Amino acid sequence: MSDHHPHEETTTSPYAARIKAIEALLVEKGVLTEPEVQDGISYMEARSPANGAKLVARAWIDDEFKTLLLSDAKAAASELGMEPEHPAEFIVVENTPLVHNLIVCTLCSCYPRAILGRPPDWYKSFEYRSRAVREPRSVMREFGFEPPEDVEILVHDSTADARYMVLPMRPPGTEDLVEVELARLVTRDSLVGVSVPQASEMTRGT
Amino acid sequence: MTYKPGDRVRVLPSDKPGHVRTPGYLRGKAGWVESVIGAYPNPEDLAYGLSGLPQHYLFKVGFRQADLWDDYEGPAEDRLCADVYEHWLEPGDGGTT
Numbered sequence: 001m002s003d004h005h006p007h008e009e010t011t012t013s014p015y016a017a018r019i020k021a022i023e024a025l026l027v028e029k030g031v032l033t034e035p036e037v038q039d040g041i042s043y044m045e046a047r048s049p050a051n052g053a054k055l056v057a058r059a060w061i062d063d064e065f066k067t068l069l070l071s072d073a074k075a076a077a078s079e080l081g082m083e084p085e086h087p088a089e090f091i092v093v094e095n096t097p098l099v100h101n102l103i104v105c106t107l108c109s110c111y112p113r114a115i116l117g118r119p120p121d122w123y124k125s126f127e128y129r130s131r132a133v134r135e136p137r138s139v140m141r142e143f144g145f146e147p148p149e150d151v152e153i154l155v156h157d158s159t160a161d162a163r164y165m166v167l168p169m170r171p172p173g174t175e176d177l178v179e180v181e182l183a184r185l186v187t188r189d190s191l192v193g194v195s196v197p198q199a200s201e202m203t204r205g206t
Numbered sequence: 207m208t209y210k211p212g213d214r215v216r217v218l219p220s221d222k223p224g225h226v227r228t229p230g231y232l233r234g235k236a237g238w239v240e241s242v243i244g245a246y247p248n249p250e251d252l253a254y255g256l257s258g259l260p261q262h263y264l265f266k267v268g269f270r271q272a273d274l275w276d277d278y279e280g281p282a283e284d285r286l287c288a289d290v291y292e293h294w295l296e297p298g299d300g301g302t303t
Contacts (some may be wrong), residue, residue, distance in 0.1 A: 106229045147209045153284045160227045160289040161246045
């Protein structure tokens, strides 16, 4: 399920060749220009899970910001200097001691790209998309997270015009950490909900 | 708009062909309106280069997992929410609260 194998392309795959051919045709037909393609790449590369981690860490230390993040996530992102412009809504859902959230897009691979950049490969896989809605607890277990039986699992299938991110719970034992240290605990997987932040992430020097 | 939070709804059992945003596993299933997300151009028309207008209301609809899958693995409280356009919903009275 998880894809911790590096995917190094040493030769051009048929898919990459096809994309390059389509891009060349679009440029030739005047639908796209090279600078527009470069702008698109820069836009995506400027976004990463670090943005999500910043939003979460601020919400953990600032209740007013947390309220804003849960009611108007785009405004909260703008407040931290991010550029969440995207036609789709951006909705943050909160994990609590009673409810744990998991995000999936069964129809394609909708993901809050304007904030987090490109989704991980496993998020786009047919296996994750089909199993996350049907057996979410098994999927989380495979990511190393055992959701307690008495915690309700709430799966969000982002089928249309909203993109979702999870606000995980602040792990115990992090009372002395400052904001930037807290942000380091927040993994990309915990923003999707397949796992939760661990206080021990600190020592791994990520 | 037709529905408000708390209303019982059912997803139409339609098998409309082409680009749709209502996944097959929800067709015919009963749930409730969790919230109103907003109104947007209909993506089922946008996909074919049409305007998608007038805008359609989009609802966050909640379901009990046990109502979706006969052999669901977890507790009966587990839920699933999906975003469903108004034209895919009808008033319903089934489903577990």
